[in-house]
Structures are given as structure tokens and as C-alpha cells.
Amino acid sequence: METQHRFGAAASVPVLANSLxxxxxxxxxxxxxVSRVFCSHRLRVVGERGPIGAEMYFRQIRGIGVGRILYGASVVIEPGQLDSFALIQMPISGAEVVEHGGETVNSTPDVASVVSPTLPVRMRHGADTEKLVVKIDRDALERHCRQHLGGNLRQPVEFRPEMSLVAPRSLSWVRLMNWLCDEVGQERSGEDTILDSPLFSAQIEQMVIATLLLSQPHNYSERLEDNGPSIAPHFIRKVERFIDENAQEPLTIGELAEHAGVSTRSLFAGFRKYRSTTPMHYLKDVRLQRVREVLLQASPDSTTVTNVAMQWGFSHLGHFTSDYKRAFGESPSATLGR
Structure with a gap:
């Protein structure tokens, strides 16, 4: 049975049920x-001591790891400084208080905490709180930041510790986490998957770190935002036009790259740098907009949300509904019922 999670804009996808x-x-x-995966730390139960009821799921993909942690009891976690990695924590249910670098984050399913490697942290985890965690190796984080800036870092990367998961700036991060959890959740024990491909895992590492650097404020944000020209290369605009004109077709990333005359890697990198998204996310956003246009003009007596969604390539109606609500602030049935 698949476990469901919710964070940010009420997303609901499988959470690593096969990575216990x-x-x-x-x-x-x-x-x-937990220390074996992260780092040495103190762990104590708050209040009357009883069974801790802990469980952990985790999947490593190159320089990042994604996992889920639950403590049945209220606990205090004191690792000091993480040193070798950054940690993003997104409660699925419940809450925790994170004291980090002189600031306090009251973390809930709508508010994540972002823990930088070089600042001290202390966490008070509420009883029966589940959280999604993303571990990013410090070496990988700093390498990608250097590559984006085109020079060395004079200081460690330090993030603002509070991330609103419902703020527009964070929606790319939320969408990416939902997709990543979904992919990990589909894996079967003992079988190789696309996540095991060195090429694809490198792309995932780059995408996760780039999205975090662009969506969450940190001490290099200004330089990153000022870095590079604002006018996108011709091949990106060419792909955008192609998607706009052929959004109803079963397009693949390979076909888009072939149409643009560049490699898939260059296409991903270009969309990340100039559009802060991916080609397939851009395609999905166009399709969502087309669905909305149809629903606004249609009659509930002669049209169903399912039929329109299927026509535009959305075969998983649960994911479609979540994406639609996140994009337009209402359910597709509410749009149709106007």
C-alpha cells in the first residue's frame, strides 16, 4: 500500500514506500x-518517555538524497553543524520547530526549513510528525553554485532558513519534489530504473540543486540573478513556439531537442538558466492552460473534466487535479461549473 504525503500546495503523491x-x-x-545517513547527533524524547516509534525511508541519487522520517514521540534532535551537507525538511503532517543560525522556523506542511551546512541547528520534532527530507552534499552544492557564478566562492553557501511552500517563488521546488517522490515511489525492489542511469542521475542532481539555488534566498542570490544575459537563446524560443503549436501531441524531450537542433542536456540547461523550469514542465503548464480554456467555454451537461484532461495528455487524474489547483487556485470541476 502506498503512503501519501501532502506539503506546499496540497500535493499528494507516493512517498518512498519501497525505500524503507x-x-x-x-x-x-x-x-x-539516522546517524549513518546524516551525521552524529543527540536524540532525546521530550516529556514522558515511551516508545519512540521511529521509521525512515531514504533513496540516494548521486549527490542528493530524498527520504521520509517519522518519530511517534516528541523528540529533540541536536546535530550541531551538519558540515558536509545541506538539509531541506518539509513536514507532510504535524510540525517541528527548527532553531538555526540565530533564527527560529515554525515548520508545517506549508513551511519548510532549509538548514545550511555551516550553521548550528537544533530541532524539536512534534509527536507523530512526518517530514520529507532532501539531503544535498555540500561539495555538490558548492560545485553547482560555482558553475552558475563562473568563479570561486569566498564564503560557504548559506540559505535563509524558512521556505514558504505556497509562495510563487517556491512552486518550482514543490513541483520538482512531487515529481521526484513519484519517480522513487514507482521503483520496484531489485529492478534497475531510470534513476540508476548515471546520465539521468546527474541531471536530477543538477535540477534539484539549481532549483533550490534559484527558488530559496541565500548569500549568493543577487549574483546569480544578475549573472548572464536575460534574453533567451533562439533554440529556447523555438522550442516554446513548437510546444505552443503542438501541445496536444505526445511530445518527448528527445523530439523537442531534435527540433531545436541541440542535445537534451543543452535544452535542459537552457530552460533552467533562462526560464527557471524544464521543457517538460513548460509543456505541462501550456497543456494546463489549454484545459482551462476548454473548461471555461464548455457546459457541464456535455463535457467532463476527465475527457478534457485525457485529450490534453493527462492520464493520471489525481496528479492532474493537484497540478491544476496549484496553477489556478481552484479545482477543474469548479472551473467547468462556472
Whole structure:
């Protein structure tokens, strides 16, 4: 059975149900197993001590890792500085208080915490709180930041610790996390998947880190925003026109790259740099807009949301409805019922 998660704009997708690392009621075992993935830390139960009811799911993909952690009891977690990695924590349910670098984040399903490697952190995790966590190796983070800036970093990358998951700036991050969790959730034990491909895992690493650097303020944000020309290359505008004219067709990233006359890697990099998205996300956004246009003109007596969604390539109606609500602030049935 798949476990569902919710964060940000009420997204709901499978959460790593096939990547279980451990499940335990022993405090020391929980601390030891989490330490192996992250770092050494102190872990204690707050209030009357009982079974900790901890479980953890985790999947490493090159320089990033995505996981889910649950503690059944209220606990305090004190790792000091993370040093070798950054950590983004997004509650699926419940809440936690994160004290980091002299600031306090009250983290909920709408507010994530972003923990930088070089600043001290202390967390108070509420009982029965589940959170999605994304671990980013510091070396990979700083390497990608250097590549974007075209020079060395004089200081470590330090993020603002609070991230609103419902703010427009964060929606690309939320969409990316939903997609990544969905992909990991589809894996089957013992089978190689596209996530095991060195080429694809490198693209995922680049996409996750670039999206974080562009969506969450940090001490290099100004330089990143000023870096590079604002006018997109011809091949990006060419692909955008092609998508606009052929959005109802079953387009693939390979076909888009072939039409543009560039490699898929260059196409991804161009869209990330100049549009802060990916070609396929751009395609999805165009299709969502077309669905909305049809629904606004249609009659509920002669049209169904399912039929219109299918016509525009949305075969998973649950994901479609979540994406539509996130984009337009209402359900597709509400649009049709106007």
C-alpha cells in the first residue's frame, strides 16, 4: 500500500514506500540508524518517555538524497553543524520547530526549513510528525553554485532558513519534489530504473540543486540573478513556439531537442538558466492552460473534466487535479461549473 504525503500546495503523491531503511521503537537504534545517513547527533524524547516509534525511508541519487522520517514521540534532535551537507525538511503532517543560525522556523506542511551546512541547528520534532527530507552534499552544492557564478566562492553557501511552500517563488521546488517522490515511489525492489542511469542521475542532481539555488534566498542570490544575459537563446524560443503549436501531441524531450537542433542536456540547461523550469514542465503548464480554456467555454451537461484532461495528455487524474489547483487556485470541476 502506498503512503501519501501532502506539503506546499496540497500535493499528494507516493512517498518512498519501497525505500524503507528501518522501523524501530528503540531510541538508540533510531539515533544510530539516522546517524549513518546524516551525521552524529543527540536524540532525546521530550516529556514522558515511551516508545519512540521511529521509521525512515531514504533513496540516494548521486549527490542528493530524498527520504521520509517519522518519530511517534516528541523528540529533540541536536546535530550541531551538519558540515558536509545541506538539509531541506518539509513536514507532510504535524510540525517541528527548527532553531538555526540565530533564527527560529515554525515548520508545517506549508513551511519548510532549509538548514545550511555551516550553521548550528537544533530541532524539536512534534509527536507523530512526518517530514520529507532532501539531503544535498555540500561539495555538490558548492560545485553547482560555482558553475552558475563562473568563479570561486569566498564564503560557504548559506540559505535563509524558512521556505514558504505556497509562495510563487517556491512552486518550482514543490513541483520538482512531487515529481521526484513519484519517480522513487514507482521503483520496484531489485529492478534497475531510470534513476540508476548515471546520465539521468546527474541531471536530477543538477535540477534539484539549481532549483533550490534559484527558488530559496541565500548569500549568493543577487549574483546569480544578475549573472548572464536575460534574453533567451533562439533554440529556447523555438522550442516554446513548437510546444505552443503542438501541445496536444505526445511530445518527448528527445523530439523537442531534435527540433531545436541541440542535445537534451543543452535544452535542459537552457530552460533552467533562462526560464527557471524544464521543457517538460513548460509543456505541462501550456497543456494546463489549454484545459482551462476548454473548461471555461464548455457546459457541464456535455463535457467532463476527465475527457478534457485525457485529450490534453493527462492520464493520471489525481496528479492532474493537484497540478491544476496549484496553477489556478481552484479545482477543474469548479472551473467547468462556472
Amino acid at each position: 531503511l528501518f522501523r524501530t521503537s528503540d531510541l538508540e537504534e533510531a539515533r544510530d540508524r
